[in-house]
Amino acid sequence: MELVWLEDFSALAEYGSFVRAAEARHVTQPAFSRRVRSLENWMGVELFIRTPQGATLTEAGKQILPSAQEAARRLYRMRSEAQEVAGMAAKTLQFAATHSLSFTFFPRWLRSAEKGAPLEAVQLHSDSMAVCEQMLIHGQVQFLLCHRHPDVPPQIPPAQFVSKKVGEDVLVPLAGSSANFGTSPASLPYLAYTQESGLGRIVAHRLQGKADYLHLKPLFSSHLAAVLMSMALENKGVAWLPKSLTEQEVLDGRLVRALDESWDIPLEIHLTRPTAPVSTAAEEFWTKLGSN
CATH class of the missing domain: 1.10.10.10 (Winged helix-like DNA-binding domain superfamily/Winged helix DNA-binding domain)
Known part of the structure; x- marks a missing residue:
């Protein structure tokens, strides 16, 4: 074995x-x-x-x-x-986080979570939602940081894991400011997430039965929100992108809203851990976060 x-x-x-x-x-x-x-x-x-x-x-x-x-x-x-008994890696906190949260949210959130007492060691594994879930399930990390939507549960055994809400976000349908998709709604180019993406699961749920109504024409797909953002900036289509990832681009006017606010998708950001005991350092960090 x-x-x-x-x-x-x-x-x-x-x-x-x-x-x-x-x-x-x-x-x-x-x-x-x-x-x-x-x-x-x-x-x-x-x-x-x-x-x-x-x-x-x-x-x-x-x-x-x-x-x-x-x-x-x-x-x-x-x-x-x-390793803890041997004095190795006793204080290291192991996080898995989706790419979109690793870029901007994680550093700011970790600083606030430290509450003035810097952590001794942190290791961040950034990957797709599917890979991050597997890392948590297999015990390779102590925590998973990801976007959540109440109607789209994560693909992990619910009885074996518990989560805390640590932030909020929203998916906004955005396009490049210079994009010109014509006046006809019959060919709105759509930049989609792949099945490995947690955001993709959420967007697919929101668009279920409505893609034809919006006249979306799938043009490009990736599990990375940053890649879809780059394609949108190149005026290649419309993508549902996290506000936390695109704030500067929207502020600069390089990305603009492609659909009205009724098509926004509110999100929660959750930190998930096993219900089983984790390391002493990880337990202390979890307790310090407090209840939400």
Whole structure:
């Protein structure tokens, strides 16, 4: 049994695709497939039903998924506890944060959260929402900082994690100030988020059944809000962008509202942690944040 097998198992259960799961795990698909098969051989049962459309969990796979995820977290906690006893990394706080929050919100928020008492060590892992969720599930980080919407729950087991609201944001439909999409609404170029993006899940929920009404024409997609912002600045289309990321560009007049305020999407910014114990330093930081 190898820890990496449990992490691969969880990733394939989430993505339902060997290709996408292998990309998220930063390995080739053949290597990823071999590791999943190794876990199934060790278990002695098939964990996935494989079809040309993807992979779905068998009943056995569904049964052991929560235990496999908890086992991975326990192993990472065991490593952290050993390092603390040895005096290594005892004070390091491990955060995973989506790219859009890493750029602007995280530094300001961390300064305010320190409350005049600087933290000894902080490590920030910045990636897509899907990867950040996996890092939290696997116990590779203690905290996940991300945008949340009440109608779009995160893809993590709710009973195993708890979160606090630490800020607010809003997604605004913006375009470059020099953009000229014509007078006809039939071809409004749309800059979209991919499925790996947490913001993408939220925007997709808001636009469900309404994309045709808005006459949106998908032109470009990325899981990075910063990339979509760059495309909007180049007058390539309309994108729902976080206010926290675009304040300066809007203030400078380089980005302008493309749709009225009824199409804004209010967001909350949450810090999420496991319900299970984390390191002493992490517990102290969580307690210092106070309740919201």
